[in-house]
Amino acid sequence: MCQSMQLYFAVLRIGLYTLFRRICGKAPAAPKPTFSVLCLGLANSGKSTILTLLSGENADGIRPTVGFSIKALMFADCFVDVKELGGSDNVRMYWNKYFCGAQAVIFVIDSAGSKESMETANAELHKALADPELDGLPLLVLGNHQDKEGARSKEQITKELELGLQSTARKWIIHTCSMKNKEEIMAAFQDFNKLLLEMKEKEEREDKTEEQDGEFSKI
Amino acid sequence: MLLCLVIKDAGNSRRDKGLGETSHTVHAIMAGRDMVNGGGEVDTFEKDLKEILEDGPNLNDMHNTVQTGSPQKIMTSSYPGGSGSFDNTGSSQLPRSQTMPPATSHVSLSNNPTSSNGDFLPKTVQTAQSKIETIKSWSVNTFKCTKQYIAERLGKGSKTVDLELEAQIEVLRDMQRKYANILRLAKNLNSHFCNVVQTQRALGEAFSEQAQRSPELQEEFSYNCETQRALVKNGEVLLGAMNFFTSTINTLCNKTMEDTLLTVRQYEAARLEYDAYRNEMEALQLAPRESTSASKVDGSKRKFDEHKVKFEKLRADVSIKLKFLDENRVKVMHKQLLLFHNAVSAYFTGNDSALEATLKQFNIKLKPANTEKPSWIEQ
Ligand SMILES: Nc1nc2c(ncn2[C@@H]2O[C@H](COP(=O)(O)OP(=O)(O)OP(=O)(O)O)[C@@H](O)[C@H]2O)c(=O)[nH]1
Ligand SMILES: [Mg+2]
Numbered sequence: 001m002c003q004s005m006q007l008y009f010a011v012l013r014i015g016l017y018t019l020f021r022r023i024c025g026k027a028p029a030a031p032k033p034t035f036s037v038l039c040l041g042l043a044n045s046g047k048s049t050i051l052t053l054l055s056g057e058n059a060d061g062i063r064p065t066v067g068f069s070i071k072a073l074m075f076a077d078c079f080v081d082v083k084e085l086g087g088s089d090n091v092r093m094y095w096n097k098y099f100c101g102a103q104a105v106i107f108v109i110d111s112a113g114s115k116e117s118m119e120t121a122n123a124e125l126h127k128a129l130a131d132p133e134l135d136g137l138p139l140l141v142l143g144n145h146q147d148k149e150g151a152r153s154k155e156q157i158t159k160e161l162e163l164g165l166q167s168t169a170r171k172w173i174i175h176t177c178s179m180k181n182k183e184e185i186m187a188a189f190q191d192f193n194k195l196l197l198e199m200k201e202k203e204e205r206e207d208k209t210e211e212q213d214g215e216f217s218k219i
Numbered sequence: 220m221l222l223c224l225v226i227k228d229a230g231n232s233r234r235d236k237g238l239g240e241t242s243h244t245v246h247a248i249m250a251g252r253d254m255v256n257g258g259g260e261v262d263t264f265e266k267d268l269k270e271i272l273e274d275g276p277n278l279n280d281m282h283n284t285v286q287t288g289s290p291q292k293i294m295t296s297s298y299p300g301g302s303g304s305f306d307n308t309g310s311s312q313l314p315r316s317q318t319m320p321p322a323t324s325h326v327s328l329s330n331n332p333t334s335s336n337g338d339f340l341p342k343t344v345q346t347a348q349s350k351i352e353t354i355k356s357w358s359v360n361t362f363k364c365t366k367q368y369i370a371e372r373l374g375k376g377s378k379t380v381d382l383e384l385e386a387q388i389e390v391l392r393d394m395q396r397k398y399a400n401i402l403r404l405a406k407n408l409n410s411h412f413c414n415v416v417q418t419q420r421a422l423g424e425a426f427s428e429q430a431q432r433s434p435e436l437q438e439e440f441s442y443n444c445e446t447q448r449a450l451v452k453n454g455e456v457l458l459g460a461m462n463f464f465t466s467t468i469n470t471l472c473n474k475t476m477e478d479t480l481l482t483v484r485q486y487e488a489a490r491l492e493y494d495a496y497r498n499e500m501e502a503l504q505l506a507p508r509e510s511t512s513a514s515k516v517d518g519s520k521r522k523f524d525e526h527k528v529k530f531e532k533l534r535a536d537v538s539i540k541l542k543f544l545d546e547n548r549v550k551v552m553h554k555q556l557l558l559f560h561n562a563v564s565a566y567f568t569g570n571d572s573a574l575e576a577t578l579k580q581f582n583i584k585l586k587p588a589n590t591e592k593p594s595w596i597e598q
Binding site for chain 1: 466470471474481482542543544546547550551
């Protein structure tokens with residue numbers, strides 16, 4: 001008698017638990033989106049340093065990136081897989097082989113660099129953005145090395161990189177930062193993530209209307 | 220497996236193309252709908268649109284309404300729903316270019332929904348035509364590749380093999396499997412160890428409770444509580460290291476290697492296509508003169524050249540990507556293995572000394588002093 005009662009309660013409990021799971025399980029079902037983002041910039045602009053800091057590692061002893069390197073970053077609202085491409089001359093010529101599948105672009109510069117380096121950065125940035133694979137993708141420009149003397153301001157960078165001349169189809173933002181201040185880097189990425197999430201929402205909305213109209217035009 | 224890939228890839232790209240084109244029509248429809256929502260004539264307008272989809276806009280009407288200018292009116296009045304005026308659908312493109320308004324009004328025209336609807340009709344016609352075209356060329360391509368694939372499987376058709384590259388690809392695939400196995404084991408270890416640490420924490424709590432409740436065993440319980448807590452503390456550090464290790468290997472295995480393998484798959488698909496067109500061309504060239512026209516041979520030669528370019532580009536891509544991948548893998552693993560080793564050995568040596576100390580003298584205080592932080596944190 002007692003045993004059968006126990007069994008009965010156990011079954012009841014399992015039933016209730018499953019019910020509970022059913023009800024609650026659906027609410028947090030929306031998973032965080034993942035974006036794959038390309039990180040470009042000349043050698044020594046600090047791409048690896050920034051990404052290493054963001055992933056919570058120590059940024060000492062970083063060596064130049066030969067080829068590419070992927071880092072999975074976790075933020076409160078999304079995951080971002082950043083594919084960094086090395087900025088030295090012999091790697092830059094292969095940049096476009098890694099463009100496929102990117103959803104956004106980050107371009108890092110040394111704000112305190114020489115005039116020539118800014119010109120090279122300008123040329124490389126616009127060459128990359130002209131690639132059909134990167135057409136219309138959101139862009140984050142990071143003016144790194146702000147701790148150095150003579151670092152350019154946002155406005156100066158915008159002017160020297162001719163960011164204003166881009167097509168209106170591309171959303172872009174610019175932030176300044178340095179490896180000495182992780183908050184600045186975080187703030188830049190938070191802003192950027194907002195842009196990515198907006199872009200995704202917009203795409204989803206378009207997909208939906210497309211579906212509706214797809215059905216409609218079949219009639 | 221290769222076959223499936225080829226077909227799937229081809230199918231996807233076709234479908235993408237199709238979608239891209241239909242999306243234009245969608246925008247046109249949406250623009251129209253918004254306009255009319257204001258006027259409250261949704262139903263009739265939708266009906267009209269359906270007819271437009273089947274027939275086409277009346278271009279003379281459109282010309283008139285462009286000049287009247289009000290977009291609200293344009294949408295409702297240019298398609299009055301009657302089918303009587305839709306007479307010259309076939310030649311619709313010609314009159315349209317003739318009825319273009321003068322350049323002055325051109326700017327407003329391009330901003331205005333009528334023009335998008337004007338574009339929209341030929342687009343659907345084009346879409347239908349190009350869809351048939353793409354389906355046609357896709358099936359021809361798929362047929363050729365399937366034929367080639369089967370011939371290769373049966374050991375008949377000739378196949379281009381880059382021995383060195385194939386070997387490298389095979390090494391990469393094998394490596395990915397091996398790393399996936401390491402990842403699986405590390406994850407297992409991680410979850411087991413997580414359980415251990417949790418149990419230790421619970422045990423420590425239970426000991427501390429008894430230390431307060433039973434004065435006769437207070438000291439003994441306290442010691443044990445402390446040891447468990449010290450274990451937990453070190454264990455959490457090790458868990459952190461393990462998490463870092465697994466997540467990095469996960470990225471390496473499932474993202475970095477995958478990125479290169481994606482190009483490898485494209486390369487393999489291109490290789491199959493290339494061989495298919497090569498064999499076809501060779502067969503045509505060998506065939507007796509009369510049975511094959513020169514244009515056919517030329518056509519197949521051109522197709523072959525196209526695929527040859529694509530194939531060779533992808534071969535170069537794969538070979539450079541493999542090199543870069545190796546570079547990255549060695550760098551990442553060098554760091555990870557060092558960290559993992561440091562963390563694990565610090566954990567165990569830390570425990571050893573702690574255990575020894577407690578064995579020697581029961582009275583010794585268990586402070587984190589003798590359980591040094593693993594070196595990787597300080598690095
Ligand atoms: N002063 C200063 N130095 C920085 C800053 N960011 C990076 N560095 C230094 O610049 C050097 C190069 O940094 P990396 O992160 O390797 O540069 P990278 O862009 O990844 O270079 P490649 O991989 O070769 O393209 C390192 O020695 C960093 O310590 C910064 O904000 N300020
Ligand atoms: Mg780097």
